[in-house]
Amino acid sequence: MHIGTTLRVLGILLMLFSSTMLVPLVIGLIADDHTVEGFLVALSITFFSGLAMWLPARASRHELRIRDGFLITSLFWTVLGLFGALPFAFEDALDLSPTEAIFESISGLTTTGATVITGLDSLPHSILIYRQMLQWLGGIGIIVVAVAVLPMLGIGGMQLYRAEIPGPTKDSKLTPRITETAKALFSVYLALTVVCALCYHLAGMSTFDAIAHAFSTVAIGGFSTHDTSMAWFESNTILLICSVFMCISAMNFGLHYLAWRRRSLRHYLGDSETKFFSSIVLVCIAITCGYLILSGVIAPEDALVHGLFQAISITTTTGFASENFALWPTFLPVMLLMFSFMGGCVGSTGGGIKAMRLMLIFKQGIRELKQLVHPQAVIPLKMGKRRVDAAVVSAVWSFFAVYMFSFITILLLLMGTGMDFITAFSAVAASLNNLGPGLGDVAANYAGISETAKGLLCFAMLLGRLEVFTLLVLFTPMFWRL
16 A cells, blocks of 8 residues: 555645635624634644645655555545534534534534534524535545546546445446546536525525525435424425435436436436336335325325425435424334435435345345246346346345444444433434434434444444445455555
């Protein structure tokens, strides 16, 4: 590994990240809301820390290898989570401990949406927009965005791209060059954000709320500028708009790029993962709405809107709320949490295991059943019209096994801190799947759990965002051997 090059890249990226604090800094100056000093100090510490990493290693020009990509990706998300916590730590109105500030920062960057902050309606706009920007940047993936500028720095970007998006993908490159790929993805992401903000504004949101919620909607993040989330607006139109953009953002952004470039929607219709994802979401909506209507928990007309919205919000791992779904009959909250394990599609901003992996696991299960009936038959596993290699299926099963093992381990550790099973189970599911809202003591927020539990959940959020292997590989002795 090239430690000098790693530090050089990390320093550059950290200096670039410091510029994101300029927007809330300017808003704080205009509003005179007493947050300017905190953002200025945080920006300075972040920038000069990045500069201190870059200066000694600025002459290092080695080409990055795949191991360097894993190290930079994992380090950057961890370091960024720490430095991103500075504005929260310096804001007296929030009164957060260092662990809570880090929790809020990592939750934003990983697009989890879990929060330890209450009283959002009374917070300065500079703090609120900073939270939303963290999610927006995390949604597209800080590393993928940064790949667009790495060639200018004399560094290859494909290693970082592979480290950021491990696992089965349809196309590792949408365009011949990785830089153009990153730019294409970012362009689609930005365009969706703008259109989403315009729709929100036309539906009745203020300009600030429209932009803020567009950031977290397209990022599949779930942070809101109000304690009651989307319920604050009391608008079915806004809920339906949000539902549409959550579904769009949970699909593969490569398909969005192809649809825009070729002016055709046929790629969606022919994509097996999109069809599988859509089918699962429709099943979840049908069960949720049907159960709400039959149980009489809320009025039938409200059951349709809120059932649809919450089913999409939880399944896509966004985490917005139009109702306190934790108070619904126990079957529904638990079922919705189970659906969140799927999350979005590969190449989307959603969390979870991803629809493609679950689809391959399901197809492999069906294949094994057929093989039991016809032991001598050769039954290929196909995705659409393409045959899936055995190595891919093996990798998917390995991912699933490690994902579940990580889930159980963190669950037991949380219960070891004194947390009850329902709270611990939902907290791990919400963190590892990058969902946000949980059940039990974390239904409203995570402020009431212990500092140790918050630290464990920070690790779970990073595991989920980096899809387990990227982070866990750093803990293997083999990774550090020369």
